[in-house]
Amino acid sequence: MGKSKYSHFSREQLEAKLEKLERERYGLVWEDKEENVAKQCETELPVLIEDVTREIVCDPEKPYNFIIEGDNYHSLYTLNFTHKKKIDVIYIDPPYNTGNKSWKYNNNYVDKEDNYRHSKWLSFMSKRLRLARQLLSNRGILICAIDDNEFAGLKLLCDMIFKEQNRLGTLVVVHNPRGRNDDKFFASQHEYLLVYAKNIDNANIADFNLEEKDKTQYNKNDGISFYAETSFIRTGNNSKRSERPNLYYPIFFNEETNKLSLTKHNSQWEELLPLDSKGEEKCWRWGKETFLQLKDTELFVKKVNGKNRIYKKRRLKEETGKRPKTVWYDAKYDASSNGIMLLKKIFGTDNSFNYPKSLFAVKDIIQITSKPNSLILDFFAGSGTTGHAVMELNKEDGGNRQFILCTNNENNICEEVTFPRIKKVIEGYADKGGMPANVKYFRQSFVPNVASDKDKRELVNRSTELLCMAENTFEMCVKRNSKSDFAIFKNATKQTAIIYDEESIKKCVKKLNEKQEELDTVIYVFSYDHTYEADDFENLNISFTVKPIPEAILNVYRKISKMYKK
Known part of the structure; x- marks a missing residue:
């Protein structure tokens, strides 16, 4: 008999596995298959590189849409x-x-x-x-x-x-x-x-x-607007007298004057009740107060199978959709x-x-x-x-x-x-x-997974597109160069400063003070850990937020890695 696939599990791992199976007695269980693209992230970290030859700009004032290959x-x-x-x-x-053979798993159909x-x-x-x-x-x-x-x-x-x-x-x-x-x-x-x-x-x-074909049912016009007819008797949920007793009351109709009233003035006024075709007691769509306010313009009576029935005008302007x-x-x-x-x-x-x-x-x-x-995402974009x-x-x-x-x-x-x-x-x-x-x-x-200070600098050097996308700031105000290892990007409401080397902090602060942009400001600064020196930015005369990199990126990637190891 071969070894069980659980033979290398510790007691604690076996107990955790059993507890998970107990929780999932009803649900979906499948044999998880390792995927190369996920495993790749254990040794390499994904970043983005822009293909500037495919940039399309029609209106600089509008935000960007993104295609990621x-x-x-x-x-x-x-x-x-x-x-x-x-x-x-x-x-x-x-x-x-x-x-x-319509899709591949680990490069095989x-x-x-x-x-x-x-x-x-x-x-x-x-x-x-x-x-x-x-x-x-x-x-x-x-x-x-x-x-x-x-x-x-x-x-x-x-x-x-x-x-x-x-x-x-x-x-x-x-x-x-x-x-x-x-x-x-x-x-x-x-x-x-x-x-x-x-x-x-x-x-x-x-x-x-509403499409044009939906609007064709509004084929009557009383001088106020186009409208369609609908019964004044409520249908569907809460339409029975027992469910809405306050909406069950007599309405009186005078056929000679074509008037509706809550009062029977004389024998010429016919009593109308909300009864369906089977004679079951229903209720009206409105209470008495609304009826009195709108009866003259929004209700009318017509004969159906020899009986007078009250109808409501469903106006086109009331119908915003379906x-x-x-x-x-x-x-x-x-x-x-x-x-x-x-x-x-x-x-x-x-x-x-x-x-x-x-x-x-x-x-x-x-x-x-x-x-x-x-903001709409499609991560199986296909033909677009x-x-x-x-x-x-x-x-x-x-x-x-x-x-x-x-x-x-x-x-x-x-x-x-x-x-x-x-x-x-x-x-x-x-x-x-x-x-x-x-x-x-x-x-x-991809860049190598961070195992050294050199790897951290490599990730920061390759993270410009990620940071600009995160802040939605793409207009370059200050270009990175060999003398000033920082860059500044902006949009209409925000600016993003990226300091690739801590030696350039003072130069970046000076440039931001010179610009004096009244924009929300986010500063990404290189740091070997998750901290930064607050004193480095004490002379900055604008409101700002500082985020150490690459830790801001690594923290997200670590959480994803932990999620899949559970």
């Missing part, structure tokens, strides 16, 4: 330093694990014959979702697209990471109305969107904007027409990307989960649909949403599909006008 695990690692608790919406479309196919996928997703959750703001929402291959496992995994009570809903999107003809039993038409909140108490799902439903069935969600064919229109060629999402499916889910100034959708929404409502797109460059997808699509959408394509936006393009790079 590299494995999304490493991108999420760096974003945990730059954007922890800053992301409002995460939309992802991960590999569906169909078994058709995973097929249907792999006995650990589902375990590998869950290990892959678990690492990334745990990192992603830490990026969400307190009102943040995660949306994950998936099909039947991993729907059940992903739902349990998200219940575990985000907590079941924070699940906002499961949506069905009909993305292939024709159905898949190669399915053996049922021609699949749909996929799912799993929607979770960081904290359900802070979550908000907006209504859909509640999203759990099944999305609309031609605009067709991934062929508004995904594949749209990419063909953008690039003017076929086969630029397999299985892109419908632009409208992504646009609609972002519209109802975001606000006009939200999420960035396209964000720019479309900003154009429609004047918003300032920003996007961060993360994707690897397998088959040159980031360089030849993701970035070019975003560039074409900004500049305009075919018969579509442009949508001005600013973009910075970064690539993942």
Whole structure:
């Protein structure tokens, strides 16, 4: 008999393992598979390098959007330093694990014959979702697209990471109305969107904007506005007399004068009660006081099956939107027409990307989960649909949403599909006008894990992009040079000073005093540990915050490492 995989465990480790299994009697358990990209972070630390040849600036006053080329695990690692608790919406479309060699694990395609196919996928997703959750703001929402291959496992995994009570809903999107003809039993038409909140108490799902076809029902006009008819009898929850007794009362109608009243003045006034078609007692939509205020302009009576019925005018100006439903069935969600064919229109060629999402499916889910100034992340960015959708929404409502797109460059997808699509959408394509936006393009790079003072200096020297992204300050005011080993960057409201060598502190302080910018100021200063000398900055005549580096970065990376060793 071979050795057990637990034979090297200490008594304390075995007890901890048993305790964990006892806690997880109900839930999701899988054989965790080590992943090379995660193991790499034990010896190397991810940083970012900007490709300045791909920078796009349309309006210097507007914020930047980011494209990050590299494995999304490493991108999420760096974003945990730059954007922890800053992301409002995460939309992802991960590999569906169909078994058709559509995704790689440790550089090898995973097929249907792999006995650990589902375990590998869950290990892959678990690492990334745990990192992603830490990026969400307190009102943040995660949306994950998936099909039947991993729907059940992903739902349990998200219940575990985000907590079941924070699940906002499961949506069905009909993305292939024709159905898949190669399915053996049922021609699949749909996929799912799993929607979770960081904290359900802070979550908000907006209504859909009304489209022109929705407005056609408002086809009557009384001189005040267009309106649609709806019964004055309440329906749905709290519609019974026993539930809202104060809303059950007689209303009197005079057919000759076409007037409504709470008083029966004579025999010409007919009593009307809130009874449904079966004669069951319901209640009115308003109480008596509101009825008296609005009856002459907002209510009317018409005959239905020979009986007088009271109707309310539902005015167009009252209807700002419509509640999203759990099944999305609309031609605009067709991934062929508004995904594949749209990419063909953008690039003017076929086969630029397999299985892109419908632009409208992504646009609609972002519209109802975001606000006009939200920050949206997609760490399975693929063809860049999420960035396209964000720019479309900003154009429609004047918003300032920003996007961060993360994707690897397998088959040159980031360089030849993701970035070019975003560039074409900004500049305009075919018969579509442009949508001005600013973009910075970064690539993942690595420095040795810190084991010496030399390594600390190497990390600081390579951290400029990380620090500028964390503070969202990219306009260079003072350039680093051999005589002054510091740099200063700013935006409209903030400036960031980076002091790469402690010998340059006095020069940096002098420069900041000369500039006298009335901006929030963050100073990153090199230090061998987590401290700095407060006296070094006592002559600085502006308000400021000091953060020692590389400790500010290392502290975040250490926490991630500890999280995965638990």
